[in-house]
Amino acid sequence: MQGPRPVVLSGPSGAGKSTLLKKLLKDYENIFGFSVSHTTRQPRPGEVNGKDYHFVTREEMQKEIDAGEFIEHAEFSGNMYGTSKGAVQAVQAQSQICVLDIDIQGVKNIKRTDLNPIYIFVQPPSIDILEKRLRDRKTETEDSLLKRLTAARVDLELSKEPGLFDLVIINDDLEKAYSELKEALLEEIEKTQESRKS
Numbered sequence: 001m002q003g004p005r006p007v008v009l010s011g012p013s014g015a016g017k018s019t020l021l022k023k024l025l026k027d028y029e030n031i032f033g034f035s036v037s038h039t040t041r042q043p044r045p046g047e048v049n050g051k052d053y054h055f056v057t058r059e060e061m062q063k064e065i066d067a068g069e070f071i072e073h074a075e076f077s078g079n080m081y082g083t084s085k086g087a088v089q090a091v092q093a094q095s096q097i098c099v100l101d102i103d104i105q106g107v108k109n110i111k112r113t114d115l116n117p118i119y120i121f122v123q124p125p126s127i128d129i130l131e132k133r134l135r136d137r138k139t140e141t142e143d144s145l146l147k148r149l150t151a152a153r154v155d156l157e158l159s160k161e162p163g164l165f166d167l168v169i170i171n172d173d174l175e176k177a178y179s180e181l182k183e184a185l186l187e188e189i190e191k192t193q194e195s196r197k198s
């Protein structure tokens with residue numbers, strides 16, 4: 001039997017992808033598995049190497065890209081990010097639904113592969129609210145915050161491309177957004193739960 005379909009969560013930085021994902025991974029611990037990306041950005045306080053990201057240098061990452069070890073990679077806000085084949089395989093080896101948190105360039109690159117995920121765009125209620133959430137998160141310098149807001153405006157336009165996303169979730173009320181996410185993934189969740197029984 002073919003394994004469960006992966007899930008791609010995309011959306012502007014600060015839209016709430018990680019927040020939604022953490023709830024999903026907590027509530028369905030053994031059903032979903034996170035695809036741990038590589039990045040060249042510095043870890044934030046509390047982030048764990050190998051769990052939140054594989055934190056690497058630009059040289060290390062470029063070497064692995066050149067060796068064909070990545071499904072997709074992109075430059076975002078002055079840093080490199082990418083999904084390695086190994087990250088997805090590690091989740092699929094556990095027969096879990098693989099969840100990728102990637103930017104919109106990554107979405108476009110994944111579309112050229114045979115991964116066949118469900119594509120979900122997490123949208124902030126407005127740019128002003130996005131800016132407030134990013135500022136309140138206190139992870140960005142003024143420079144990186146402005147870069148992320150510029151990228152967000154582009155992403156919001158690009159997300160309107162017909163067929164690019166299977167679902168758009170507006171993350172205004174967190175519980176409502178989370179319910180919509182669970183509803184969209186219910187079929188895959190049930191399939192995975194059923195396959196565990198047999």
Ligand SMILES: Nc1ncnc2c1ncn2[C@@H]1O[C@H](COP(=O)(O)OP(=O)(O)OP(=O)(O)O)[C@@H](O)[C@H]1O
Pocket residue numbers: 011012013014015016017018019020133134136137171172173174175177
């Ligand atoms: N519905 C919501 N209402 C209020 N605050 C929220 C909501 N969803 C997320 N947040 C807060 O907004 C901030 C950004 O959320 P989060 O870090 O999950 O975004 P993200 O899309 O994963 O960003 P990035 O792409 O930069 O990793 C966090 O501080 C989070 O607690």
Ligand SMILES: Nc1nc2c(ncn2[C@@H]2O[C@H](COP(=O)(O)O)[C@@H](O)[C@H]2O)c(=O)[nH]1
Pocket residue numbers: 010011012013017037038041072073074076081082083101102103104105106107
């Ligand atoms: N194309 C990819 N984008 C990725 C990947 N991992 C994360 N991201 C995206 O980067 C931005 C910024 O993330 P942050 O952790 O620095 O705030 C965000 O939009 C992520 O979705 C990846 O492997 N490929």
